[in-house]
Amino acid sequence: MKQNIKCYFAVTSRLYRILILLVFPAIxxxxxxxxxxxxxxxxxxxxxxxxxxxxxxxxxxxxLSGGIASRQTEKLGYLKSSARGExxxxxxxxxxMVRRFLYFLLExxxxxxxxxxxxxxxxxxxVRYNEGMPVFLGLLSVGYFYGTFGIMIxxxxxxxxxxxxxxxxxxxxxxxxxxxxxxxxxxxxxxAIYLLLSILASIFSIWLVIKRLRSEPQ
Amino acid sequence: xxxxxVIYGTNIKKSFKGFDLDVEELRIPxxxxxxxxxxxxxxxxxxxxxxxxxxxxxxGKIQYFxxxxxxxxxxxxxxxxxxxxxxFLPQWTIPQIEKISGLLFDNFDSVKYRKLCxxxxxxxxxxxxxxxxxxxxxxxxxELAAVFARDVDCLLMDEPxxxxxxxxxxxxxxxxxxxxxxxxxxxxxxxxxxxxxxxENVTDYAIIMDNGKIAEQGFVEDLKEKYILVKGETxxxxxxxxxxxxxSAGSYGFEGLCLAKDLDKLAGxxxxxxxxxxxxxSVAVMKAxxxxxxxxxx
Numbered sequence: 001m002k003q004n005i006k007c008y009f010a011v012t013s014r015l016y017r018i019l020i021l022l023v024f025p026a027i028x029x030x031x032x033x034x035x036x037x038x039x040x041x042x043x044x045x046x047x048x049x050x051x052x053x054x055x056x057x058x059x060x061x062x063x064l065s066g067g068i069a070s071r072q073t074e075k076l077g078y079l080k081s082s083a084r085g086e087x088x089x090x091x092x093x094x095x096x097m098v099r100r101f102l103y104f105l106l107e108x109x110x111x112x113x114x115x116x117x118x119x120x121x122x123x124x125x126x127v128r129y130n131e132g133m134p135v136f137l138g139l140l141s142v143g144y145f146y147g148t149f150g151i152m153i154x155x156x157x158x159x160x161x162x163x164x165x166x167x168x169x170x171x172x173x174x175x176x177x178x179x180x181x182x183x184x185x186x187x188x189x190x191x192a193i194y195l196l197l198s199i200l201a202s203i204f205s206i207w208l209v210i211k212r213l214r215s216e217p218q
Numbered sequence: 219x220x221x222x223x224v225i226y227g228t229n230i231k232k233s234f235k236g237f238d239l240d241v242e243e244l245r246i247p248x249x250x251x252x253x254x255x256x257x258x259x260x261x262x263x264x265x266x267x268x269x270x271x272x273x274x275x276x277x278g279k280i281q282y283f284x285x286x287x288x289x290x291x292x293x294x295x296x297x298x299x300x301x302x303x304x305x306f307l308p309q310w311t312i313p314q315i316e317k318i319s320g321l322l323f324d325n326f327d328s329v330k331y332r333k334l335c336x337x338x339x340x341x342x343x344x345x346x347x348x349x350x351x352x353x354x355x356x357x358x359x360x361e362l363a364a365v366f367a368r369d370v371d372c373l374l375m376d377e378p379x380x381x382x383x384x385x386x387x388x389x390x391x392x393x394x395x396x397x398x399x400x401x402x403x404x405x406x407x408x409x410x411x412x413x414x415x416x417x418e419n420v421t422d423y424a425i426i427m428d429n430g431k432i433a434e435q436g437f438v439e440d441l442k443e444k445y446i447l448v449k450g451e452t453x454x455x456x457x458x459x460x461x462x463x464x465x466s467a468g469s470y471g472f473e474g475l476c477l478a479k480d481l482d483k484l485a486g487x488x489x490x491x492x493x494x495x496x497x498x499x500s501v502a503v504m505k506a507x508x509x510x511x512x513x514x515x516x
Contacts, residue, residue, distance in 0.1 A: 010317040011310070013346070063309055075304035078315075078364070080272045082322035083294040158308075216234075216273045 007091035008099070012064060020060035021099075028052040029107050033114035043182040046135070049111060050143040050174050053104055057147045058154055058167045064096065067158035069212045076213050086213055093206045097148070104143050108136065134188050138181040141194035145201055146170045146177075152205035223281075224248040224372050224406040225269060230278035232264060239264045239430040241278070246372075247423050247437075249403035251394055254410040255500045256427035262410040263302070265427070266376045269408070270299035283371065295324060298370035300361040302377050308350035312341060315349075315364055323368055331367035338363055338389070354381035366393060373397065375409035379417055387413065391420040414497040426500050428507035438496055445499050446481055449473045450489040458484055464502030475502040 009017075032052065036045035067075070079085030150170040154163045180190050227244035239261045246252050254262050267273040269280065271290035282293045290297075306315060312335060319326045338359040341347045349357060358381045365373060373394075379387045394407050411417045424441060426434040436444065450458055455472045459465055461483045462474035475494055476484065494502075 007321060010321050011314065013309075013311055013314060065307070066309060068307065075307050077272060077299075077301040077305040078307075078318075079322070081270055081294065081297075081299040081301075083271075083291045084322050088318070088321055216275045 001095075004091045004095035004098075007088050008095035011088075011092050016060065016063045020056060020063070021103075024056045024060075025103060025107060028056065029110045029114070032107075033111045033118070036111055036115040037118045043135075043178050045111065045115075046139040046181065047175055047178040049107060050139060050146070050178065051171050053107060053143050054147055054150055054170055054174065055167050057100055058150045058163055058170070059160075061096075061151045061154055062160055062163045065092075065155055065209070066160070066163065067155065069152075069155040069208050070158055079213060086210060089209060089213060090206065093209055097202050097206070100147055101144055104147070105140060108140055108143075112136075132186060134191055135181055135185050137188070137191035138194070139178070141191045141198055142174060142177045142181070145194045145198040146174050148198060148201040148205055152201060152208060155205070155209065221245075221250075222248040225280065225282055225408070227269075227278060227280040230265070230268060230276060230280065232268060232273070232276040237261070237264070237430060239268075239276070241265065241430075241432055244280075244425075244432070245435070246406060246408050246425075248406050249398070249401065250422035251398055251407040251409070251420050252423040252425060253414070253417060253421040253496075254408065254425050254427065255412075255414060255496075255504075256410075256433075257504055259429075260427040261430040262427055263376055264430075266299075266374050266408070266410060267301070270294075270297060270301075270374045272299070272301070296371040298365040298368050298373045300358070300365050300373075300375045300378055302380070304349075305357070305361055306349045308348065310349050311346045312360065313346055315360065319364055319367070325369040326364075327367050327369070331363055334363035334366055335360070338386075355383060355386065358382055359386065362390065362393065366397070371401075371405055373405075373407045373409070375407065377410050377412065379409075379411050379413040384416070387416045391417065394420045414500050415495070418496045421496060424496060424500070426503045428504055429511060433507040434499075434503045441496070441499050442493050444478055445475050445494050445502065446478050447473070447492040447494040447498060448476055448481075448484065448489045449492070450487055454487045454489070458487055458489070464505045475499065 012020075028049065032045055032049040035048050039045060076085070079089060082088075150166050154166045157163065157166075177190065177194070184190060223245050225244065225246040227241060230239065230241040230244060232239045237259065241261075244265075254265065256262050264273070268276050269290075271294055274290070280290070282290070283296065310318065316328050316331050319331065320328060335341070340352070340356050340359050340363065349360070352360065358378060362378065365375075378390055382390060394409070397405055398407060409417070418438070421438055423437050424435065425432055434441070445463065448458070448462070449471060450473075451471050452467065452469070455467050458472060458474070461480045462476045465472065465474035467473075475498060481491070
């Protein structure tokens with residue numbers, strides 16, 4: 001894991017680390033804690049938090065590995081010229097994958113904790129749901145899956161515009177999935193499905209990048 | 219002339235998109251600078267990428283260094299490669315490339331890299347420019363800084379001079395010359411180029427490619443003895459043409475390259491002889507190979 005972190009820090013700029021790993025997540029937590037406190041609705045804040053998370057992760061990925069899986073493979077020339085190029089890329093991808101999961105988990109915990117600390121909001125009292133573990137896990141797996149899936153897609157594009165389009169499109173299934181969580185708040189089916197999909201998407205996204213690294217004109 | 223090879227390859231073949239690379243025997247002499255010359259699409263980049271281990275899907279046998287190592291992955295640490303266009307990820311910054319290179323290569327010297335970045339004026343001190351904000355020339359300079367900051371035994375450079383200005387090309391020649399000199403016969407450079415004239419003073423050995431095959435190769439001095447540049451009067455054009463390797467005629471007369479061994483056949487004609495430049499030899503060989511190909515096609 002030490003190597004993963006070392007590689008991850010090598011390929012990320014200081015600006016990336018300040019914005020994507022500190023500033024934006026802090027703003028996301030603060031804003032969404034406020035949203036949860038005002039609305040008292042776990043689905044509404046869940047959708048809002050997941051969408052914010054996706055925006056930061058997908059846009060942030062543009063700075064980290066935007067277009068890495070695009071057809072223009074020459075940009076990987078330097079990595080290919082080293083016997084450790086694949087090792088470095090795998091380490092970075094794995095570190096980013098684990099970080100993404102931990103960050104979203106942390107964001108969810110922080111938002112819940114902060115909103116619990118805040119005094120009861122009178123306006124939201126009528127719509128406050130009993131947020132249980134299935135909903136919590138559901139939001140975690142939905143956010144993580146669409147984050148990973150969106151990143152996998154944007155790695156094929158070099159332009160930032162494409163990154164924003166992917167984020168915008170990913171918000172649609174997120175809203176549907178959050179509605180499903182609202183419909184079945186005590187069911188583990190949705191979290192289980194998305195957990196499985198998340199694992200598959202994670203493995204597939206790394207495989208795609210490595211495949212591109214190894215690719216040659218035929 | 220007998221020499222040791224830094225890279226020796228036989229029957230190197232790769233086919234893609236209607237192009238066939240077919241190199242029967244490749245010899246890159248150890249301790250020298252070798253130029254790979256050829257027109258666009260001749261297979262220079264393909265060959266260099268295969269040698270650098272960027273492309274592994276080929277047939278044939280390639281041996282690196284004295285140890286007869288055939289596995290390119292095990293020798294990548296001793297090879298330095300620079301490629302054209304987008305070689306680095308566009309979002310990387312100059313300091314990031316330093317950190318990444320340190321992880322990718324054991325023999326990378328960060329201090330030397332920073333010094334080279336300053337000497338080559340890639341960007342102002344303290345400015346963390348991204349690769350995609352650099353000009354093509356500065357991108358190449360950055361590649362040169364990254365590769366010359368490593369202690370490698372063989373440099374493989376794909377058209378390093380193309381994006382550079384004349385002053386920087388001269389600096390590049392100086393860098394290659396110094397690298398070979400300091401190597402005491404142990405370090406070698408293999409580079410492709412279209413700027414034959416600019417790079418001639420640093421070229422010891424030349425390999426001329428045509429349509430995926432090696433059309434000619436040898437030490438520059440040997441090639442200059444093998445071919446003679448002849449110039450003659452317009453009236454002798456018809457007699458001389460059949461013995462000339464390449465040929466161009468105008469109202470002033472004719473000029474062409476002939477094999478030194480065929481010079482006797484031009485006896486009796488009013489011609490002057492000159493030693494050709496590597497550029498003239500390369501162009502003549504490429505034209506002759508092209509003509510031969512066209513004839514075979516007909």
